[in-house]
Amino acid sequence: MNGLYIQRYAPMLRISIPYGELSSSQLRMLADIAESYDRGFGHITTRQNIQFNWLKLEQVPDILEKLAEVQMHAIQTSGNCIRNITCDHLAGIDLNEVEDPRPWCELVRQWATLHPEFLYLPRKFKIAFTGSSTDRAAILAHDIGLRLLRNKKGETGFEVYVGGGQGRTPIVGSLIEPFLPESDLLPYLEAILRVYNLKGRRDNKYKARIKILVKSIGIEVFKSEVDHVFKNLNTDLLGHKTADLSTIKSRFKPVLPDSIKLNGHSLESDQHENYARWLKKNTLSTKFRDYKSIYLSLKHPDRAPGDITAAEMRIVAKLADKYSEGLIRTTHTQNLLLPLVHRSNLVQVWKALSNTNMSVANINTVQDIICCPGFEYCSLASTTSIPIAHEIQSRFMDPVELQALGDIQIKISGCVNACGHHHIGHIGILGVDKKGQEWFQITLGGRADQSLKIGERLGPAVDRDSIADTVEVIIRHYLGKRLDQHEHFLTTLDRIGIDSFRQAVYG
Amino acid sequence: MDNFDFSDRIITIIEWNAFNQGNEINEIQARVLVLSADSPTGLLNGPLNKLNRIVVTSVDFNDGRIFSIGRQIRLLGYTGSLTVVGDLLPDQFPALLSCGFDKAVILENFNTSQSLEIDQAFDLFEAGDSGTGKINFNQRLP
Structure with a gap:
């Protein structure tokens, strides 16, 4: 732990x-x-x-x-316990949000931290929240996924999914409760966790996740067991009381940073194009009219996806202090975000970032690759993954082409444990070892959003020397086949079918 | 936690099942039911408060079912003594207490006071701390 x-x-x-x-x-x-x-x-x-x-x-x-x-720790970031509670990185600022899910995340974090009953579960346990109809937290790929919603009476509750996960057995989470009243959240989580703790397999670590239990007994049986435990719970939770939620909520009220008027921050004529590109790809509107969120890209061939240097951390901290009320967020896609920056300060932030690669306008592009550490660090890895990411990123360095390609998510895992989320990448790459040689299986059509889907295998694995070429063939095939620049990769794939891509790759 | 006194009469699962079916075991005044993590959960459906003590055996400290079993027994209204015996880690004791156990059989060289100190040092870190509005990770041991 x-x-x-x-x-x-x-x-x-x-x-x-x-x-x-x-x-x-x-x-x-x-x-x-x-x-x-x-x-x-x-x-x-x-x-x-x-x-x-x-x-x-x-x-x-x-x-x-x-x-x-600085109030940080490493507790429950390993081991068979409830891990870090994750959340939509646009929580509290998203235009389409029902309610800010962060107070609920905090509530569950406090309840789950050193929870006496759930520190020795059959296997690790991951919970994710969103408050939006657009899922940026991959809630369907979590042991428990929670989406805040409002019913016809205007009451707030949760859509509860259980048994999602990736790894060697990828499974999309099943809906266990379409509307859980918000006051029932912790007791219901306790009921799910207790059923899992008592019934989850402990004889085989590869079959110990809750997804295997749910799959083996079926969601209906699992739900009836959870409901039985839930009905018999009294209010004396080991965790804490929901009445305290108001205290927590008071700490998440948005504080809007001031606009800082500075001289000398107009753009030079040769900067306009880059700035416009950055504005389009790396910033987005929030529910606060004059404020935008800024993505700080940690994706570039000069770094492992998600890596950030100490110098860059200090630059980001300084920018956050000046323009974003001292707040920074990490994203599920291994980037950083300044959540709320006044529109009038965007140029200043861009200029401050322009000496770093964090301003590269590549968010949600083929360069924005999710990638596991692979051979470079991981003792479980079967193959490299970071060099593969770099090779692919290097094929698409032209910023104009990068924009023209649109949103394509490439995800790379160096082994079947799927830490790089390859199952749910538009283009997924899985490294496999065959007699000491590195080979790569490709899947197409996976997605990590509210319509979460496991990708379909394209065909036989390709070797180490061919993987970047193959990905490029796939992307160029899409470019050639899409109806226009607005047709998304997944739409083209659905329309022409995976066989068209097979033909392009294998002939 | 105190050491467990085995002087009570331990009843067998067969006796307990018979007892649940209405067959009184009149000659036995002190009754102890011994469960393991693998025991069928249906065993808990009987009149638990007729028992003086329930003992849960732990064969592997990694097997966290004992925590849920203890919690479940208390939620079912059992008020007697609840003992855990077997492979345990000292730092599991505070969690076992929270889950309803009141006795543990432990090896002599286990330092239980340290585990309780650690637990107290993380007082605000324990589930239930949200009322304070913040957490406190940097409390030092005295």
């Missing part, structure tokens, strides 16, 4: 960032740790945490003490 893993070359420490929310002081501390104890960088994960990959084991107590100074 302490977040430490012995990896291929060194111990790795995973540090919890609850629902992806970071303060500038926390980010500065992470920068100090990266510089003093690691090799000068950290790695943002798909579950919104940060990992340090090159630590010395004997220095970990000092690191934990430093983390504690």
